[in-house]
């Protein structure tokens with residue numbers, strides 16, 4: 158027989174499968190990792206197919222044999238192999254790249270070994286107690302025999318705690334043929350996996366029961382896609398838990414995707430306490446060894462419930478019955494690395510392929526998902542109330558322009574200061590939220606709220622500084638690449654209080670300490686959570702009540718459930734509104750609603766203060782009213798009028814090269830090729846709104862110069878050949894440049 162092998166080398170010359178001979182007796186099967194000769198080297202590869210030698214595309218005499226298998230079992234399940242093939246087509250990238258997504262990195266690099274520990278076990282047929290009697294000369298050997306009398310295998314380390322230095326005695330017992338010593342694989346558990354108390358499910362609320370009754374029949378039938386729209390605090394987690402419970406009862410397995418940042422110990426604990434060691438956890442804070450071992454526990458069927466971040470959608474579960482995507486609106490489900498996959502689309506595709514039900518869930522569904530639900534692609538399930546009739550938090554909008562007029566130049570409004578004082582005096586806790594995303598900022602007027610926007614895109618311009626702190630500044634549009642000088646005085650009102658907006662979390666913390674010198678705070682942002690366990694540690698400080706105020710970026714918005722939080726302050730709500738992205742409105746609405754949802758989750762009702770320079774903004778108002786429907790209708794209409802997705806799509810060819818000239822020239826060539834194509838294809842041209850070539854908004858990343866050809870087009874079947882051409886063009890990456898084809902990328906960097 159002959160194996161078709163995709164070699165694990167990123168080079169377009171080897172993107173197709175190669176044929177290798179399977180030596181007699183070698184247990185090669187589809188999905189196996191193998192070592193194969195390639196030129197003068199030996200490389201790793203994946204077996205993607207097996208066929209009789211007559212069907213191979215290479216004459217039999219020329220076939221080289223596989224050197225050896227790399228694992229004892231196929232690392233790739235057939236379903237996942239098919240998924241990788243589909244994804245390679247969809248993401249316009251070589252199969253070897255999507256295959257890599259399916260395995261823990263440690264497995265490919267081979268740096269992490271299986272962890273084995275010594276075990277001792279009584280040989281069958283040995284009467285241990287009798288033998289112990291005969292061990293007159295060694296009390297140690299006698300004790301060991303008694304400890305092993307049950308016949309169960311025991312770790313040598315455990316025996317060592319009861320008997321000093323048991324090694325020699327065990328060896329002697331082994332030589333006497335009484336016991337056997339061997340190494341057994343153990344799994345490195347993620348931190349905190351031990352000592353979790355089991356809990357039982359609380360009685361369901363009526364809304365939870367209704368939601369379950371709608372979804373359970375589909376789960377049992379192995380089909381169905383749902384959009385679960387439940388307000389913050391409506392008890393969605395409990396619904397997932399009940400669905401997973403039923404999935405296990407059906408003998409099937411489940412994946413629960415959670416945004417990386419929301420994969421808090423709190424969330425994980427819920428699942429572990431309900432499903433014990435059946436739970437596996439996959440997130441980026443695991444060590445390579447832990448991740449590898451969790452992956453193997455899943456692959457070997459020891460764990461059937463996987464709670465994980467984006468890439469856990471590729472977890473090697475067999476018999477998949479359910480996929481839940483919590484906070485489905487989150488950007489983290491779009492990969493920010495190549496291949497740029499969307500975990501939600503993969504979930505839908507994987508579920509269909511393997512006969513599983515899917516639940517997309519959120520208090521603030523993405524415009525796209527809600528539109529799809531309305532169109533009938535998903536069944537909409539709603540949970541409009543909080544559990545136990547707890548009220549939604551009360552939201553107050555504060556006009557920050559009036560604060561400046563009234564002589565308050567602090568970043569806290571007078572109302573926020575007053576509410577903070579009350580909250581702290583009552584012994585309750587507060588969260589101060591500041592959305593500061595990315596490294597760039599926008600330019601706005603503190604007097605009138607004016608923001609510099611691109612004339613062509615109606616998207617705020619981003620301030621860029623070339624070379625270091627004192628370099629020249631310019632404003633750029635991240636949508637179309639338009640460049641402009643930053644103004645010194647406000648074009649709207651003539652004030653000189655126009656400048657780049659950047660009050661970071663650190664400034665909020667300083668201001669907080671000035672106003673409340675004795676109040677302990679914790680700050681959570683990218684800077685303070687670099688260490689592996691920082692996240693858990695900071696949350697514990699807040700959870701225990703040691704710190705009274707939590708200050709953070711959007712990461713604190715997600716999924717946290719702290720009963721003593723009664724006040725949430727959104728320090729600068731406009732920050733997301735002015736992101737250089739057509740999704741700015743959607744993000745703002747989501748973030749305000751989500752953070753507001755952190756307040757008043759237990760007995761005490763919650764209060765939310767939203768500070769803004771644009772108190773009239775409809776999207777901030779819809780968020781304050783927590784009116785998702787109103788927001789959706791408004792935003793959907795705006796997208797249609799402004800020709801934004803889902804009505805149109807953005808596609809680009811991104812060119813990266815260590816030499817700027819090469820990137821630029823390749824970019825121009827590609828631009829010309831596409832232009833020429835459009836000139837001779839009127840159908841495609843008609844659907845294309847614009848085509849541009851330019852330096853990418855972030856021109857250099859890790860030493861690579863970046864240029865792109867950007868196209869905006871109507872999302873219409875006619876453009877398929879144009880997208881196919883772009884994909885083809887991206888496949889011919891040459892020596893000096895790498896070319897990527899991206900369709901609707903998460904961010905246009």
Ligand code: ADP
Pocket residue numbers: 359360361362365387388389390391392393394395544545718758
């Ligand atoms: P969501 O994810 O919808 O914002 P959660 O799942 O975090 O809401 O639930 C909010 C709070 O309500 C949690 O503290 C949870 O323990 C509690 N809760 C959920 N379901 C019930 C129930 N049936 N009875 C009592 N409390 C519940």
Ligand code: ZN
Pocket residue numbers: 611612613614615634635636637638639
């Ligand atoms: Zn623009």
Ligand code: ZN
Pocket residue numbers: 602603604605606607647648649650651652
């Ligand atoms: Zn102004």
